[in-house]
Amino acid sequence: QVQLVEAEGGLVQAGDSLRLSCAASGGTFNWYTLGWFRQGPGKEREFVAGINWSSSTHYADSVKGRFTISRDNAKNTVSLQMNSLKPEDTGVYYCAVRRALGAFSSQIPAYDSWGQGTQVTVSS
Numbered sequence: 432q433v434q435l436v437e438a439e440g441g442l443v444q445a446g447d448s449l450r451l452s453c454a455a456s457g458g459t460f461n462w463y464t465l466g467w468f469r470q471g472p473g474k475e476r477e478f479v480a481g482i483n484w485s486s487s488t489h490y491a492d493s494v495k496g497r498f499t500i501s502r503d504n505a506k507n508t509v510s511l512q513m514n515s516l517k518p519e520d521t522g523v524y525y526c527a528v529r530r531a532l533g534a535f536s537s538q539i540p541a542y543d544s545w546g547q548g549t550q551v552t553v554s555s
Contacts, residue, residue: 483500524548
């Protein structure tokens with residue numbers, strides 16, 4: 432089972448940028464789909480961004496144009512560059528791995544391994 436550890440969260444002001452990273456151990460994810468999810472205060476966990484084996488990317492409408500997901504298969508890492516942050520971006524951000532082949536999925540049950548999350552707080 433792949434283990435994931437998120438890092439580089441923090442407290443920033445609206446309009447600022449932040450880059451999250453996720454390091455995997457216990458396997459390689461060259462052919463896996465990687466995703467970022469977040470859970471705001473009192474909210475359900477939601478999809479933020481995803482990237483598949485061919486580096487095709489997918490984004491939630493709320494972050495499209497502001498966030499960029501990328502992967503480095505040699506290092507077993509996935510990153511999320513977040514620009515023009517808004518207070519509504521506040522939450523715990525989780526990286527996740529989907530091992531199954533096929534169409535991309537943004538659904539939580541489709542992902543097999545999850546990190547413990549890193550807090551991102553955006554003040555106004």
